[in-house]
Amino acid sequence: MNGFMYRNGRWEEAMDGRRKQVTNPATMEAVGSVPIASREDVALAVDAASEAFPAWSARPAAERSSLLYRAYEELIKSRDEVAEILTLEQGKPLSESKGEVQFAAEFLRWYSEEAKRNYGEMIPASVPNKRIMVIHQPIGVVGAITPWNFPVSMVTRKLAPALAAGCTVVLKPADSTPLSAVLLFQIFDRAGFPPGVANLVTGRGSVVGAEFMENPKVKKITFTGSTEVGKTLIRDSAQQVKKLSLELGGHAPFIICDDADLETAVDACLISKFRNAGQTCICANRIYVHHSIMSSFSEKLAERTGQLKLGAGLDPDVQIGPLIDEQALEKVDLQVQDAVTKGARIVIGGKRWKGEGLAGAFYEPTVLSHVDKTMKICSEETFGPVAPLIVFSTEEEVLQQANGIDYGLAAYVFTQDLGRSFRIAEGLEYGVIGVNDAAPSVAQAPFGGWKESGTGREGGQYGLAAFMEVKYISLGIG
Template identity: 55%
Template structure:
């Protein structure tokens, strides 16, 4: 279903939504294109005239109502994520909690949008800076976190006083529909939040080229992000983008090995490795590499692959056939280049299901000739490289293009601080495989994106500063 100007809309064109664990159709949803996107933008522009002038307390109340509705439906939301995305139900449940957390956080932040009083150089002047909402925002969200990526964008936008047109990923639109059902029941004014499902090129082109859209926020591939930036240039829109990642995971000889091994399980195999900050390259000090590899392989081989709705499953399916083939190709290339598969390495077949499963995989003796060294994997494959010196691993860890997240394990405080500074990434976890939290900035450097989401930093992305000088004589 489409949601435009406060009303649900059906259409003749439909999109089949598949369960990646079974390969079967879950349901069909209505889709729109350029005309519906134009209508959604027009309704958002009209609503902004009023919504942008509401008090922070009023906006906070609407977000709080949505929070309560999401909490009441948390089980249904988690099941929806698992059905259309494939991730195990416990992981989906944590995503729901995180998604609600963004609404809760920004419901409070809506009341704390402050300005500044500046010291004047002329005694007859009063100088101020006020912060105002950007205007109509177009949000494009990915499939790997189909609920939390929506709330991480929409919550700060609404809190700031912006109106929104959302285009969710085609493969996971059901989570978006569930969120908008909560908006509708919370009584959010017509046009403040709009949902358009349909062809990415057609909808995205209208969003980037329509002058009434003043901001684009996007999470997805670097290739698509670059195109959106180019297409937005003619109307000079404000942009925030969280793009591709290729996270290094550095384990020094003084690290707590068991903790570092368990950290890989969190950073690499959550959501079958389909996360933007997922570990892609594991650099282990040569002196402990064999011990680390053996322990990691033992832990990974014990992971249970299957339908995310079944109890005890740790790793669900990949999102589609193309993703499965990409992972298989990278593993085959790694073996040709001298890598040794310690566990996994193959497409996984379940008797009951015909979905897109790949065995959780550990590859020892990885090297820089492998495609996996430079190309984002987005799958459950952990390649292990070795290094000898701190200077060497810093140079190898810093990717030429990507700069989203990096991890480092060491007991040496000084080394940890040096690595914090030396790693060219927007997010660094020192002995922490899960650094992302609602109150902290999330985003990358280099070709991993621009702008930040989360905390007060995410709110600032939806605000503009207006300088006011008052001559009092």
């Protein structure tokens, strides 16, 4: 599939004609190609978005709602096509890709409804001859930068609320996974969005990000990616005091108390840890297990982990796909080696994997026991299929360990004690908490992190507010 950029309602090449090949991470074979945007290409897309903003922001919310719902319907109809491209360029199993496309569609549906709920307020005045009003207005042109691990749902999670709010958008998808974004923009085109409202540029993050940051027409940047890049964006945004929403790295603690339902906890741990080969920002990174159940939990988790099948994502039996590239594989392997050197034991897995006819970066689903905080895997985001088990004895101890790092995106606790559920959930310094729930992300709820895991929220009414400016109007009535 050869994709193009989408600018002002037209499909275009880069001005200098350069293109980048996209490869399947399972086989390392070419899947297609996309243009490599220059600064000038990005600036033209920003110009188109800026010119389209006045008319789009003035449209009645009901009209924006109708277009978003039409895009939802088109995406549902195209689910299988989008899912297949997603698997080919990203590597995850096809069943997971179909689930992601459905999740992506839910953001379009939710914000087609939320577009009509941009409420203001009247505040009682201090004197009888004044009235105080508060209204919310769209911020303007948005530069959106999305990651490779969820290349469809992360696009709609940003674009749907921005468009619903009345903003216009220029999207830069991840270099590794741009083709699914191209298909999404074909859907936006078929849905009938006016030219310039939604624009797509493909290319290097350093080039596109620099134009977003330095171009005064871009009023806000929304970014999902590493904490390191997020800090760079924060520094650079100071020149124009540019608004930012940042969903950054995570290192989720997964706490299993002594009264947890063991089968439920094992099932949940498998889902959280090994979905997308562990390449999710909210997956279990540190699995804290009460000492009284560690032996039985470890045994059951290892047994289930050993049943997972690796391979290319289009194989219907495959449950674990490849890591995104060789660099990601090397990072996972080094973390496991570091842990073993410092006393961890490999319960199952623990090495690279090569399947017949597959040249991709595969790593065996792995369970480590006897893990402690001196190991890199307890402080550095893994982004791979490795489950490190850490023993604990008390609530106070596990909360201290869980909160003892700079990340604060998602955390999990499994217990059947209602009081304990509240104590631990309220004590965790994280933005998203799953209590007996390994999959807490939904379109209608706020998603975002504390500490170095980011600023702002996506999802629900909070996601719409992220693309609005608040205006206070004081009206004298004589």
